Amino acid sequence: MPRLRAESGQATVLFALAAVALLSVASLSLDAGRAYITTQQLKSAADAAALAGGQDLPSDPTAAVSVAMTTAAENGVPSQDVSVQINAQDNIITVTTRGDIPYYFASLFGIDRGSFQETSAVEVGPISEVTGAMPLGVVWSDFVPGQTYVLKDGGGSGSDGNYGILALGGPGADIYSQNLANGYGAPLTVGAALETQTGTIEGKTEDGLSARVAAGAGYSWQTIPLTSPAVVDLPIISAPCNGKSEVTILGFAAFFLTSVGCKGEVQGVFLDAVTSGQFGQGQSYGLQAERLIE
Numbered sequence: 001m002p003r004l005r006a007e008s009g010q011a012t013v014l015f016a017l018a019a020v021a022l023l024s025v026a027s028l029s030l031d032a033g034r035a036y037i038t039t040q041q042l043k044s045a046a047d048a049a050a051l052a053g054g055q056d057l058p059s060d061p062t063a064a065v066s067v068a069m070t071t072a073a074e075n076g077v078p079s080q081d082v083s084v085q086i087n088a089q090d091n092i093i094t095v096t097t098r099g100d101i102p103y104y105f106a107s108l109f110g111i112d113r114g115s116f117q118e119t120s121a122v123e124v125g126p127i128s129e130v131t132g133a134m135p136l137g138v139v140w141s142d143f144v145p146g147q148t149y150v151l152k153d154g155g156g157s158g159s160d161g162n163y164g165i166l167a168l169g170g171p172g173a174d175i176y177s178q179n180l181a182n183g184y185g186a187p188l189t190v191g192a193a194l195e196t197q198t199g200t201i202e203g204k205t206e207d208g209l210s211a212r213v214a215a216g217a218g219y220s221w222q223t224i225p226l227t228s229p230a231v232v233d234l235p236i237i238s239a240p241c242n243g244k245s246e247v248t249i250l251g252f253a254a255f256f257l258t259s260v261g262c263k264g265e266v267q268g269v270f271l272d273a274v275t276s277g278q279f280g281q282g283q284s285y286g287l288q289a290e291r292l293i294e
Contacts, residue, residue, distance in 0.1 A: 034101055039116050042097040045075035046120035047292065049082070050095040054122040054290040058090035059145065059272040068095050094121040094294070121294035127287050128190045128280025130233050130252050132183030135168040135176055136266065137194065137237035137247060140285060143270040146221050151234065151255060154200065154265030161198040161243045163264070166235065171197050173204045180208025188235055190280055192249050196240050202264035209260045221256050221269040230257045231271065236285045251285035 053068030065084045072082040072095065081098040100115040136152050143149060152164035168184040169175050176197065188194075216230030224231060233254055237247040254275075255268030270286060277289040 035114050035116065038099055038101050038114075039118060041076060042099050042116060042118040043120065045072050045077045046095045046097045046118045048072070048075050049077075049084070049097070050093050050120040050122040050292070051290065053084065053093045053095065054124050055274045057086070057093060057124040057274070057290075061086040061090045064093055068093060072097060091124045092121060092293070093124075094119060119294055120292060122290050123279075123293045124274055124288050124290045126190075126280045126282055126284040127252055127275065127277045127289040129187050129278035130235075130287070131185070131187045132233065133168070133188050133252070134232045134234050135166045135179040135184060135197075136164050137166045137196070137235050137240075138164065138253065139239050140236045140250065140253075143253065143286065145270055145272045145286075148258060148267055148269050149255070150265060151257075151268050152205065152264065152266035154261050154263030155202060156263065162196050162240045162245070163198075163200050164266075165197040165199070165201060166237075166247075167195045167197040171195075173201050176201055177204035177208040180205065181211065183232075188249060188252075189278075190249050190251055190282070193246050194235070194237065194249065196245050196247060198244050200264040202262075205264040205266065206260050206262075209257060209266065213257050213260055216257060219256075221271060224256050226254070226271075226273055226275065231255070231273070232257055232268070233275075233287055251283060251287070253286040 049068040049072040052071040053064040056064040056067060064086060068084045069079050069082055073079060077097045077099065083096045085094045086092070096117055096119045098115070098117040138151055154163075165176060168179050169186070212229045212232065215228055216224055219228070219230070231254060233252050235249045236251045236253055237249060240247050254271045254273035256271055257266070257268045259267045272286055274288050274290050279289045279291050
């Protein structure tokens with residue numbers, strides 16, 4: 001019997017040691033879980049800040065830094081824990097977020113706090129593919145942001161029968177008007193060949209764009225949301241030949257629609273704009289894509 005009591009006592013000690021070990025592991029797991037959540041929050045804030053700041057590149061790097069800092073703060077990381085860098089070409093923004101947390105259980109082993117940092121980088125460059133483009137093609141002419149340009153010629157102003165209309169999805173006034181109102185539903189890519197559509201199609205031009213122009217009322221080119229129906233993406237094309245002809249997409253540009261004239265003339269303000277989309281190479285024509293690279 002004494003031997004049995006001794007064995008029972010040993011079992012009790014072993015059980016107590018095992019319980020302490022299990023409790024320690026569980027407690028450390030809680031600290032590890034809090035550390036994981038913190039890193040995820042820092043990474044999400046860095047991603048959001050870099051993507052928001054990238055919207056102002058390359059035209060306004062100062063604004064890009066300010067927007068990134070503000071976005072990080074909105075995502076729970078104060079300015080003193082955020083650093084933002086813009087590269088020399090003004091096309092990459094890098095955001096680093098930092099944070100630390102107290103450890104409740106790891107402190108028993110001499111580890112009082114955990115410090116973490118996460119970095120995200122966004123690159124901005126020419127967009128190579130657009131869905132929802134307008135059936136209007138524009139020949140590049142060193143456009144300046146904030147300046148108004150003719151996007152489609154009106155009656156009596158065309159060149160060799162071309163007034164800036166593209167036969168996206170096929171020829172015809174009804175298809176053209178639908179594409180103006182809703183955007184062309186298929187993707188267009190840089191380097192693709194398109195056909196022009198001759199004539200002014202004045203009435204259908206006004207029908208297709210009147211609601212879009214009205215959506216921009218009260219805004220300036222600096223305040224119009226890029227998601228507004230009044231902001232449209234147009235292919236930049238090679239110069240067309242006489243009559244119905246084939247043109248090549250060189251790139252894409254964004255414009256803020258401002259007016260549709262009685263003879264079918266369309267005017268819009270050129271914008272520097274960044275959107276999501278396929279990242280390309282070569283010259284930028286104002287509409288750019290952004291992508292996370294870190």
